[in-house]
Amino acid sequence: xxxxxxxxxLPYLLVLPQLVITLIFxxxxxxxxxxxxxxxxxxxxxxxxxxxxxxxxxxxxxxxxYKSIWVTLVFSFSVAFSGLAIALWLAVMADxxxxxxxxxxxxxxxxxxxxxxxxxxxxxxxxxxxxxPVALWLQYFGVDWNHFLNGDQAMTLVVISATWKQISYxxxxxxxxxxxxxxxxxxxxxIDGASPFKRFWTIVFPLLSPTTFFLLVVNLVYAFFDTxxxxxxxxxxxxxxxxxxxxxxxxxxxxxxxxxxSSAAQSVVLMFLVGxxxxxxxxxxxxxxxx
Amino acid sequence: MIENRPWLxxxxxxxxxxxxxxxxxxxxxxxxxxxxxxxxxxxxxxxLWFGDQAVENWRSVFLGEASSxxxxxxxxxxxxxxxxxxxITVGKLFISLLSAxxxxxxxxxxxxxxxxxxxxxLMLPVEVRIVPTYEVVANLDMLNSYSGLILPLIAxxxxxxxxxxxxxxxxxxxxxxxxxxxxxxxxxxFDILLPMSRTNIAALFVIMFIYxxxxxxxxVIITTDDAYYTLVMSIKRxxxxxxxxxxxxHVMVTTLLAMIPPVAVVIGMxxxxxxxxxxxxx
Numbered sequence: 001x002x003x004x005x006x007x008x009x010l011p012y013l014l015v016l017p018q019l020v021i022t023l024i025f026x027x028x029x030x031x032x033x034x035x036x037x038x039x040x041x042x043x044x045x046x047x048x049x050x051x052x053x054x055x056x057x058x059x060x061x062x063x064x065x066y067k068s069i070w071v072t073l074v075f076s077f078s079v080a081f082s083g084l085a086i087a088l089w090l091a092v093m094a095d096x097x098x099x100x101x102x103x104x105x106x107x108x109x110x111x112x113x114x115x116x117x118x119x120x121x122x123x124x125x126x127x128x129x130x131x132x133p134v135a136l137w138l139q140y141f142g143v144d145w146n147h148f149l150n151g152d153q154a155m156t157l158v159v160i161s162a163t164w165k166q167i168s169y170x171x172x173x174x175x176x177x178x179x180x181x182x183x184x185x186x187x188x189x190x191i192d193g194a195s196p197f198k199r200f201w202t203i204v205f206p207l208l209s210p211t212t213f214f215l216l217v218v219n220l221v222y223a224f225f226d227t228x229x230x231x232x233x234x235x236x237x238x239x240x241x242x243x244x245x246x247x248x249x250x251x252x253x254x255x256x257x258x259x260x261x262s263s264a265a266q267s268v269v270l271m272f273l274v275g276x277x278x279x280x281x282x283x284x285x286x287x288x289x290x291x
Numbered sequence: 292m293i294e295n296r297p298w299l300x301x302x303x304x305x306x307x308x309x310x311x312x313x314x315x316x317x318x319x320x321x322x323x324x325x326x327x328x329x330x331x332x333x334x335x336x337x338x339l340w341f342g343d344q345a346v347e348n349w350r351s352v353f354l355g356e357a358s359s360x361x362x363x364x365x366x367x368x369x370x371x372x373x374x375x376x377x378x379i380t381v382g383k384l385f386i387s388l389l390s391a392x393x394x395x396x397x398x399x400x401x402x403x404x405x406x407x408x409x410x411x412x413l414m415l416p417v418e419v420r421i422v423p424t425y426e427v428v429a430n431l432d433m434l435n436s437y438s439g440l441i442l443p444l445i446a447x448x449x450x451x452x453x454x455x456x457x458x459x460x461x462x463x464x465x466x467x468x469x470x471x472x473x474x475x476x477x478x479x480x481f482d483i484l485l486p487m488s489r490t491n492i493a494a495l496f497v498i499m500f501i502y503x504x505x506x507x508x509x510x511v512i513i514t515t516d517d518a519y520y521t522l523v524m525s526i527k528r529x530x531x532x533x534x535x536x537x538x539x540x541h542v543m544v545t546t547l548l549a550m551i552p553p554v555a556v557v558i559g560m561x562x563x564x565x566x567x568x569x570x571x572x573x
Contacts, residue, residue: 004396004397004398004466005396005397005466005470005475005476005479007397007399007476008399010393010397010476010477011393011397011399011402012393012399014389014390014392014393014397015389015390015393015394015405015409017385017386017389017390018386018387018389018390018409018448018451019390019405019408019409021386021442021445021446022408022409022412022446022448023408024427024431024442024446025424025427025428025442025443025446026412026415026446026447027408028423028427029420029423029424029426029427030415030420030423032420032423032426032427033420033422033423036422036423086310089306089310090306090307090310093302093303093304093306093307093310094303094307096299096300096303097300097303097304097307100304104307104311105561106558106561107311107314107315108307108310108311108314109557109558109561109564109565110554110557110558111314112501112557113501113505113550113553113554113556113557114505114550114553114554115504115505115506115507115523115549115550115553116505116507117505117507117523117524117526117527118505118523118526118546118549118550119317121526121530121542121546122317122318122320122321122546123317125317125320125321125324125337125539125543126316126317126320128337131332131337132337133320133337133339164314164317167310167314168314169568172565172568172569173569176565176569196296196299225416225418225419226416228418228507228508229505229507229508229523232507232508232511232527233507233526233527233530247418247419250418250419250421250422251418251421251508254421254422255421255422255425255512260422263422264422264423267419267420267421267422267423270419271415271419271420274415274416274419275415278413278415
């Protein structure tokens with residue numbers, strides 16, 4: 001676009017509300033996090049002392065922190081991969097059917113609207129060791145299900161809850177991607193005698209790869225941050241620290257443990273990580289969008 | 292579909308129905324659980340068919356206090372959720388429309404700087420800088436207030452970027468024509484730009500409403516006064532009792548009540564929502 005309104009003051013007035021909100025509730029806290037990361041504060045916030053990089057040194061010598069990184073990786077990749085795989089399967093199936101496509105879509109999209117914390121509660125009821133139908137059914141088959149005691153089972157529970165909520169999102173994107181695949185390509189391939197299976201892997205899936213990559217990034221970001229509610233409402237990071245992700249640890253160390261220096265240092269590490277993810281995503285989006 | 296393969300068609304429908312069944316399973320069980328007296332849950336097995344307490348449970352939860360941990364009725368927390376969700380939605384749309392308009396349609400000194408300040412907030416969620424954000428809000432004396440619930444969450448740039456992209460696709464001739472007709476920037480904004488981005492605004496409204504309604508961590512942290520509890524976060528208080536004493540029937544009524552508004556919005560405005568979502572991320 002090359003035509004603009006000539007105006008001296010108006011544009012500043014227009015960006016002002018957003019800038020003010022951003023400065024107060026975004027840049028100021030971010031700056032505080034950076035500052036706090038270099039101080040040691042007592043639990044009541046009465047006094048503090050400059051400690052340089054001590055908080056970071058301590059953090060990266062703390063086996064608990066590596067544990068939380070590991071938990072985050074296991075959790076995020078489990079959620080991303082199971083969510084993508086199930087959604088892709090359902091989208092391919094929905095793309096095939098001629099009748100009832102919209103009905104299927106409607107019946108599959110609504111979990112998007114459910115809060116992660118509520119998703120956690122719903123699945124907890126199903127897996128409650130003393131009365132949940134799925135837990136009792138598993139016990140019938142000899143699986144001793146108790147996610148309050150067994151860390152792997154707690155992880156499975158939060159992964160299922162988080163994935164359940166994310167399937168609808170991935171499904172919508174895969175379906176949109178599938179419907180953009182040119183029909184003529186598929187027709188040509190099927191005239192050449194390619195089976196539906198072969199057509200999918202040689203034509204459709206490569207064409208979907210940008211969507212898949214985009215969804216992978218979005219799902220990892222979702223698993224990193226938006227799933228706080230799932231974990232807090234169901235396992236609260238436990239048993240032990242087996243479901244305490246990095247974001248959960250920032251909250252837990254800051255608000256429960258009142259170790260503000262360490263919490264701030266963790267915030268800074270996370271900001272750095274999100275920065276990288278944002279750049280990856282944005283470069284990718286910029287490339288795709290044509291103005 | 293290219294060729295007719297009844298077997299594959301059958302597999303497709305079967306997979307979809309199975310998927311829908313699994314997706315709906317927890318809600319079905321929650322619905323069943325919400326119709327039983329609390330004594331049904333201590334016995335060690337959750338009932339699999341509806342009980343006869345549906346009306347009593349839903350009534351007493353909706354009008355009464357959700358649990359011993361919360362002193363306000365559920366309908367009141369629902370009201371709080373609505374205030375928070377609408378506040379976030381309207382606030383975000385307002386500041387984003389204005390700033391995107393400025394950045395796309397004006398050239399002014401520090402335009403690049405403004406753009407970057409807004410840009411860096413993109414996707415950096417409040418969860419990451421939770422403790423300092425809490426302190427800032429406490430310093431501003433906004434704990435336990437609607438402004439404390441709303442303002443920190445509208446400081447993100449997703450909506451701004453969406454409107455920026457939408458505005459950038461508008462032809463320059465449009466402004467030229469408007470200017471020739473004597474319309475100033477404010478007139479142009481209200482008479483041409485807003486009507487043209489109507490569907491985008493509506494789609495974003497749906498997405499932001501769900502985002503605001505479903506907030507969990509932020510209200511958990513900044514509200515200690517029941518009068519500002521939202522429905523989604525109150526779940527934590529209801530579950531934070533000794534393990535055997537969770538009143539699952541009441542928890543499930545609350546969970547379902549907390550789900551109904553956003554799910555209704557998604558289903559009722561499906562077309563706009565899907566458009567908004569796919570546009571927003573691409």
